[in-house]
Amino acid sequence: MKNFQKLLIVAFTLTLSVQSSYAQTVKFVTIDSTSASFRNPDAIADRKAKALAGMEDLKKANPEFMKALNEAAKDKDFKLAEIKYYTAEYIQIPFEQYRKLLYDISGDWADNTYGDMAYTKKACVLRKTTAEEKAKRVEAVRASYASKSSSPIATNNVELSKLVGQPAPDFTVTTLDGKQVSLSSLKGKVVVMNFWFTMCRPCVEEIPTLNKFVEKYKDRKDIVFLAPECANATNEDVQKFLKRAPFSYQIALGGKDVAMKQYQSKVFPANFLIDKNGIVRNGYVGLNPVALDDYGKMIPKLLEEAPAKGASKK
Known part of the structure; x- marks a missing residue:
């Protein structure tokens, strides 16, 4: 609590x-x-x-x-x-x-x-x-949109920067239709990840832009948009929310510990880009249209990169 x-x-x-x-x-x-x-x-x-x-x-x-x-x-x-x-x-x-x-x-x-x-x-x-x-x-x-050095956003982003270039911490979450998804099972694909929760107003505000990413790459098989909910909401709570504010990412439950402990996210929303080899290539917290624009420009670059030999291509 x-x-x-x-x-x-x-x-x-x-x-x-x-x-x-x-x-x-x-x-x-x-x-x-x-x-x-x-x-x-x-x-x-x-x-x-x-x-x-x-x-x-x-x-x-x-x-x-x-x-x-x-x-x-x-x-x-x-x-x-x-x-x-x-x-x-x-x-x-x-x-x-x-x-x-x-x-x-x-x-x-x-x-x-x-x-x-x-x-x-x-x-x-x-x-x-x-x-x-x-x-x-x-x-x-x-x-x-630049955060002051002493702000919670800036402080948290310093923590997140340590994950960039490192293997993304593996985890398993459950989608709204009851299926379990592990990050390791997505190797060979670019993973565009958003940690969010329904009562987070900044999270809600950036959803329309996130939905545009999904629409842009809807015909690609080598990219996954994953949104673990991180406030222990019930499936029913999320379903009610989606009727008011459609969110095109694959939404999953059980993301609180993943976000706060494994990915060091203390401010929300938190966005991460993971390449086809499972390496964190970008990560930041907070509502920031400038950072989100730069983030969006990085997606096609990651899609152009070929996965290393041995990477799963499911």
């Missing part, structure tokens, strides 16, 4: 970190880019006029404006009455959705900030990066 509580605490802490601040309970706005008004210049201009009424671009505002704004901000202890967030087409969206776009690893988005002189309202508006800005934006986004 204590270990399970620790899992929840770590997951909760991670959820509050910069790397996983997008609350799952917030309803994102569905934007129909095919609608007539979405890219219609007149409709955009009308939304812009309403969104920015009485405000100026703070990067272009004159010194007198900024002086008055800063004085007003100081009087209000820098607390704004209202902040709104918009897409580049001036469609209002929640902060979580705005931030997720702004910190997309593509580096496609930057933003402009607008405010009024009395410091009573503010607007943040996304815009496409220029070719010159994009490389710097990618660098900035990658830097934003």
Whole structure:
């Protein structure tokens, strides 16, 4: 029970970190880019006029404006009455959705900030990066996901790094349909492994990206996507969860000790790549879109490698 509580605490802490601040309970706005008004210049201009009424671009505002704004901000202890967030087409969206776009690893988005002189309202508006800005934006986004050296994520990743280049610890888990799967039985295949649990919000957030990996390699016979659950959930609990959030990995029960003891994972989710010879080639913990993108780029490289003679090819 204590270990399970620790899992929840770590997951909760991670959820509050910069790397996983997008609350799952917030309803994102569905934007129909095919609608007539979405890219219609007149409709955009009308939304812009309403969104920015009485405000100026703070990067272009004159010194007198900024002086008055800063004085007003100081009087209000820098607390704004209202902040709104918009897409580049001036469609209002929640902060979580705005931030997720702004910190997309593509580096496609930057933003402009607008405010009024009395410091009573503010607007943040996304815009496409220029070719010159994009490389710097990618660098900035990658830097934003870097863990502080003293953080639980960074500390745990140092522990995990010791496994890289070493034979992956063998284990046996039970799939939801009652079959036992051992890691040693998968030699000769690339194993893409995710330790997770249903109450881990960061784990849930990265599932759509993990599902895309499965879809991309669905016709390959030399790769296995395995997701041991690591909070001792029952089969029924997991089945209920999957109805709400489909997870395409082969899910297995009984992964708690495997994750925490054999693979030294103290923060979740935890992802590992194991090559066809059973060697750990990559491993990290925590919700990190940048690390997950690099992880995804490594999969095809491992698939190109031939297993050593004697490796099983089941």
